[in-house]
Amino acid sequence: MTIRGLIARFTQQEDLNFLLTNRVPRAALTRFMGWFSKIENPLVRDASIACWRLFSDLDLSEAKKTEFKSLHDCFTRELRPGLRPVDPDPAIVVSPSDGIIGAHGRIADTELFQIKGAPYSLLDLLGDPVLVDQHRNGRFLTLRLTSSMYHRFHAPYDATIKRVTFIHGDVWNVNPIALKRVERLFCKNERAVLRTRLSTGEALTLVPVAAILVASIRLHFLDVTLNAQSRGPVDFACFARVKKGDELGWFEHGSTIIVLAPESFEFADGVVEGARIRAGEPLLRKPQV
Incomplete structure (x- = not known):
């Protein structure tokens, strides 16, 4: 041929x-x-x-x-104990979930990419100008969970979760084919914005994005399952203290988690597009004090 x-x-x-x-x-x-x-x-x-x-x-x-x-x-299965050991290095922010590393890099002012050549903005994703300013020129990384993967996600570092915003939306597939064809896909799908403050003071935001056949995100620390049937409040104030590796919740199939970190953070060794990573493995490295 x-x-x-x-x-x-x-x-x-x-x-x-x-x-x-x-x-x-x-x-x-x-x-x-x-x-x-x-x-x-x-x-x-x-x-x-x-x-x-x-x-x-x-x-x-x-x-x-x-x-x-x-x-x-x-x-939503649990794994046998000990199968996702958490990197203990205090300079390391670990992956919150199993996944395939997708688009990642530096946020250009407030612009990032869902796939090469397909930009979207922090404001469209997060909906909060104050939170956008916290991540301006920062780092972003996309983790895609396939349907067969372990679907629970965990705290990437010792942190306090101060607020969760649930944004209603569509349920497009989040595979690479759809990411190439649907502009601003992550900004259209249902998603939760988890605002966290690390124990060392830095802001780190997790954005679990739902998808077709999923559209349900369970958050243990709020004791809620968020989906199209969720009815207010859209914003959940909380003060949940979590340790690195603590289970935060699950997807009811496979989907995506976007990680937003400060500009001073660097990607860990081995973080390359297309690589598979497991919960607890190094994702980002904090600056040395």
Whole structure:
């Protein structure tokens, strides 16, 4: 096959992927999945997990449990103790989740990228000019969770979570194909903005972004699950103290976490686009005092 033919074939595959995962009634399909995944029927559960295995690299060997009540129970599974050790170096901010490292780098004033050539603004993402100023010219990093990954996320450092803002939105797929085709995708999807202050004083913000078949973000420290059915308050004031590695919550499928850090922080060794990272592994390095 010629190079032109290979390109055409690849483009057709992308078109099909985008059509099947985005040009569908996304909100209705997501609500259905939320209901369906919680059915505690052994036949439904087993058939669903078998189908999931067929179309992904799902590996349940690390799971704490060997039996699940439902597909949802499997999605949000805990791991056996000790499988995600947290880097103890006080200069290291760790990854809050398992994921594939996506776009990352320096924020150009208030502009960052969802993928090369596809910019968006901090204000569109966060909706708060004060928070935007805190991260102006800072660092950003995107972590994409696939459907088969461990879906719980953790505190990247000893910190205090002072406020959570839930922003209603769409449920576009967040895979690279959609990121290339949907402008400002992260700013359109449902998301939570977790404002944290590290124990050493720096502001660090986590933005879990929901997606199709997900659109539910569980936050343990607030004891809430945020989704399209959530009804106020949009802002949750809190004062939750967390330690590096503490579990913060989970997605009900796979999605994305955007990490925003101060300008003085540097990326840890091995942080490159396309690399896989696990919760607790080095993500950012704080400046030496």
